Amino acid sequence: MRIGILTAGGDCPGLNAVIRSVVHRAMTGYGDEVIGFEDGFKGLLEGHYRTLDLNAVSGILARGGTILGSARLERSRLREAAETSAELARKYGLDALVPVGGEGTLTAARMLSDAGMPVVGVPKTIDNDISSTDRTFGFDTAVMVATEAIDRLKTTAESHQRVMVVEVMGRHAGWIALESGMAGGAHGICLPERPFQVEDLVKMVEERFARGKKFAVICVAEGAHPAEGSMVYKKGEIDQYGHERFTGIGTRLAAELERRMGKEARPVILGHVQRGGTPTAYDRVLANRFGWHAVEAVHRGEFGRMTALRGTEVVTVPLAEAVTRLKTVPEHRVREAESVF
The missing domain is CATH 3.40.50.460 (Phosphofructokinase domain)
Known part of the structure; x- marks a missing residue:
């Protein structure tokens, strides 16, 4: 299989750990080819990508930021990507795309998926505000x-x-x-x-x-x-x-x-x-697990979904469920905090 990966939206610690994990699992577990699109969906639209092999991801586990770069796109360009998603998949010979990002990126991923692109998302945000997952790496x-x-x-x-x-x-x-x-x-x-x-x-x-x-x-x-x-x-x-x-x-x-x-x-x-800067040990482990399970989901054909942490287990959930609403702080957590001021 040929798997594409991109990182979009704001950067956060742990992105490189996901990239590394996807490459390792795809190549050593299945013999897949992995390509990385540069600067998020911009690279997907404009054809800027590079092959990712084990040497390309060596030494990046503890590095902050993202070796692929990241960029935000206007909504009109994201709609353009969605409208041409099937064509883009054929153009790059993609069997799957793994977009790593927050609420905006996952919304775009859902648009691509609905339009025919085989997508498995990975949630990322320091804000920890993506519903359907207990935690996100970077937080x-x-x-x-x-x-x-x-x-x-x-x-x-x-x-x-x-x-x-x-x-x-x-x-x-x-x-x-x-x-x-x-x-x-x-x-x-x-x-x-x-x-x-x-x-x-x-x-x-x-x-x-x-x-x-x-x-x-x-x-x-x-x-x-x-x-x-x-x-x-x-x-x-x-x-x-x-x-x-x-x-x-x-x-x-x-x-x-x-x-x-x-x-x-x-x-x-x-x-x-x-x-x-450097992600904590917790964020490195969670990012590694998300990357590993994203590749597993690709090979099970579980498209239109994203990885998520439920308790201590990593599962996949529908992208539609993940982007319906933001996960905000509930009132009982506020009361807990107030009790120790």
Whole structure:
């Protein structure tokens, strides 16, 4: 068989581990040929690809990013890929395509599958917001990076009697903020799923200072927003890929807290550092397992599906099920976090 693989959307730790796993399982297990399309669906449309053999993937297990590159495409070009999917499969002699990506990539994968391309998807996102899978690789690494940042910021916040507002990634789902906030012992966590009251944060900080704990760390997801009337807040515009451009809630919240309390508040925007660097052992193992099971699914003819973690087992689920809705933080998880502030 000839299997194509591509990585699309935002990068995250573990992508290279998936690529390596697919190549190893396909070549050593079945004698397949594997080609990698460069820069995601752009490479598929424009014919930019290269052969991947064991030498090509040697030494990439622990490397961050993706050796194939990644790029986002406008929706019109994704529709173009879907409309010509059967032709593209014939052009490249593909028996299967393994797209690795998040919600947008998997939605495009479903479009290709519905149009006749034999597809097995692999879920990827540091946000952990893809439904139908308990975890996605990249998430554990992002939480580790954010937790370490909170640990480090606590000591400098205490030394200078400051309030630190740490902004982490998470557009529509606050999993990184929730778990890094809990692991790092943040004193407040703000999530996209629940609009926050600035008054509650002010009260928390003032009470800490009154008890002699003259510092605080608040972990806020980039997609978090205040409750209506809590503070002046303007949503960002929608970009060409359909994503909201966030206006820096961490910076704005820090300024608002400082204005109301007269205490120094500093924003810390972690940004893309959460996506880069070496994946954790957990993410490497999960990425390896997803790649292995993707090849198995190809050889079973389970197309139009993606790999997923259910408990401790890797299974396949329909792509349609995976992209129907985002997996957001449920209310009971928020209550758990609040109990340890």
